[in-house]
Amino acid sequence: MSLTVANLQCTRGDRQLFSGLNFQLKPKQLLFLEGQNGSGKTTLIRTLCGLFVADEGDILWQDQPIQEHLEAYRKELFYLGHLNAIKGDLTALENLRFNHAMSGQNCRDDDLLNALERIGLYGYEDFPTRQLSQGQKRRVALARLLLNKSPLWILDEPFVALDVAAVELLQSIISKHVEAGGMAILTTHQAVPLTQGEVQHLNLDQYASQAGTLSYV
Amino acid sequence: MFKTFLMILKRDLKLALRRRSEIFTVLFFFIIVVSLFPLGVGYDEKTLQRIAPGVAWIAALLASMLALERLFLSDYADGTLEQMLLTPQPLSILVLAKMTAHWLLTGLPLVLVAPVVGILYHLEAKTVGTMMFMLLLGTPILSMIGAIGAALTLGLRGGGVLISLLILPLYIPVLVYGSGAISESTLQSGNIEPHVLLLSAFLLLSLIFSPWATASALKISLE
Numbered sequence: 001m002s003l004t005v006a007n008l009q010c011t012r013g014d015r016q017l018f019s020g021l022n023f024q025l026k027p028k029q030l031l032f033l034e035g036q037n038g039s040g041k042t043t044l045i046r047t048l049c050g051l052f053v054a055d056e057g058d059i060l061w062q063d064q065p066i067q068e069h070l071e072a073y074r075k076e077l078f079y080l081g082h083l084n085a086i087k088g089d090l091t092a093l094e095n096l097r098f099n100h101a102m103s104g105q106n107c108r109d110d111d112l113l114n115a116l117e118r119i120g121l122y123g124y125e126d127f128p129t130r131q132l133s134q135g136q137k138r139r140v141a142l143a144r145l146l147l148n149k150s151p152l153w154i155l156d157e158p159f160v161a162l163d164v165a166a167v168e169l170l171q172s173i174i175s176k177h178v179e180a181g182g183m184a185i186l187t188t189h190q191a192v193p194l195t196q197g198e199v200q201h202l203n204l205d206q207y208a209s210q211a212g213t214l215s216y217v
Numbered sequence: 218m219f220k221t222f223l224m225i226l227k228r229d230l231k232l233a234l235r236r237r238s239e240i241f242t243v244l245f246f247f248i249i250v251v252s253l254f255p256l257g258v259g260y261d262e263k264t265l266q267r268i269a270p271g272v273a274w275i276a277a278l279l280a281s282m283l284a285l286e287r288l289f290l291s292d293y294a295d296g297t298l299e300q301m302l303l304t305p306q307p308l309s310i311l312v313l314a315k316m317t318a319h320w321l322l323t324g325l326p327l328v329l330v331a332p333v334v335g336i337l338y339h340l341e342a343k344t345v346g347t348m349m350f351m352l353l354l355g356t357p358i359l360s361m362i363g364a365i366g367a368a369l370t371l372g373l374r375g376g377g378v379l380i381s382l383l384i385l386p387l388y389i390p391v392l393v394y395g396s397g398a399i400s401e402s403t404l405q406s407g408n409i410e411p412h413v414l415l416l417s418a419f420l421l422l423s424l425i426f427s428p429w430a431t432a433s434a435l436k437i438s439l440e
Contacts, residue, residue: 049303051299051302051303051439051440052440053440071305071307072305074303074304074305075305077303079299079300079303081299083294083295083296083299084295084296085295085296085297085299085300086295086297087232087291087295087297088295089232089235089236090228090231090232090235094228094231098224098228099300101224102221102224102300102301102304102306103304103305104304104305104306128235
């Protein structure tokens with residue numbers, strides 16, 4: 001099981017973000033995407049999910065191009081972007097139930113409640129999420145991580161809006177996932193300590209094309 | 218696959234029931250537009266009976282446009298749509314579920330208030346029956362074609378006006394055959410069958426093509 005990116009090039013509008021990007025991710029590996037603002041981190045992540053088509057290069061999952069096997073690939077993928085994908089009018093429990101069921105994995109209400117309790121939302125399960133704080137909303141979205149069994153996690157700025165306790169909790173969730181043989185790609189400046197497994201760093205600034213780099217005078 | 222369909226349908230209905238105002242806006246818009254015409258045109262019974270089919274259908278077209286912009290917008294804004302695109306289920310099933318919810322919330326109520334039009338325009342019971350039947354056949358088409366427009370204009374500024382410009386011309390067949398059948402039913406020798414058959418054909422055609430077209434449009438909008 002592996003994710004391979006070969007010679008990837010992405011353009012947004014007229015601006016080339018990066019080119020000649022190569023990396024491989026195997027089980028028990030954690031990849032940090034780095035780069036200055038506008039270097040294309042989110043574009044790369046969306047490309048890796050298959051939401052955006054690259055100009056050039058290949059993304060291979062199990063040595064198969066993802067665009068040709070999208071349904072099989074998406075069963076193995078968990079993606080969480082900047083947006084929480086939760087509805088203010090639904091309760092935390094309803095949001096989690098719907099979002100989790102959408103990923104095609106079944107689970108009982110007990111497991112859902114358990115996940116909400118572990119993520120620190122005990123007592124808030126039945127509140128409409130519009131009444132929760134930003135950090136609590138983020139927790140509702142992150143509770144899916146506790147239930148998800150997909151091997152590949154792609155998380156865009158997962159630590160935003162979380163307090164210290166939640167950051168620690170999330171770090172431990174991610175490291176447990178990687179140590180158990182999972183893979184994760186993160187864009188964040190927050191370190192995630194691992195006891196086993198391997199950490200890779202990929203700095204997009206090194207792959208930026210000349211026109212794409214911001215110059216500071 | 219059917220489970221996913223039901224799940225999205227149930228969620229959309231639940232969300233709408235928690236914000237009931239949106240359902241009633243469409244319904245009252247329809248009733249107000251329909252009741253303005255007798256005030257402007259006059260209360261001559263013959264004239265009202267003649268314009269009733271067209272008025273009812275045009276009001277229905279405009280009313281169903283009202284809620285179209287919101288069809289995908291809230292899911293787009295909070296990231297749910299992105300997550301839906303990433304699920305292993307085919308996107309056209311998800312889209313079909315959202316269209317069904319849209320019809321249940323905006324199309325079906327119009328069918329049910331059609332007798333009000335009958336009272337305002339001095340229509341016979343038989344004509345009102347035909348009107349309800351044609352609305353029942355035609356309003357799902359409005360939701361399905363409208364969804365294509367909503368998906369294409371997603372995330373654009375001023376999308377609401379653009380949807381109307383894109384979609385209203387495509388509603389013309391529904392308007393022609395829908396109101397044609399009602400006009401026929403007011404005549405002694407009227408035969409509504411050709412209209413019914415043509416409108417049913419449009420219904421089937423849009424049932425097959427619109428989920429697929431909408432799904433493709435959504436993928437482009439989200440890129």
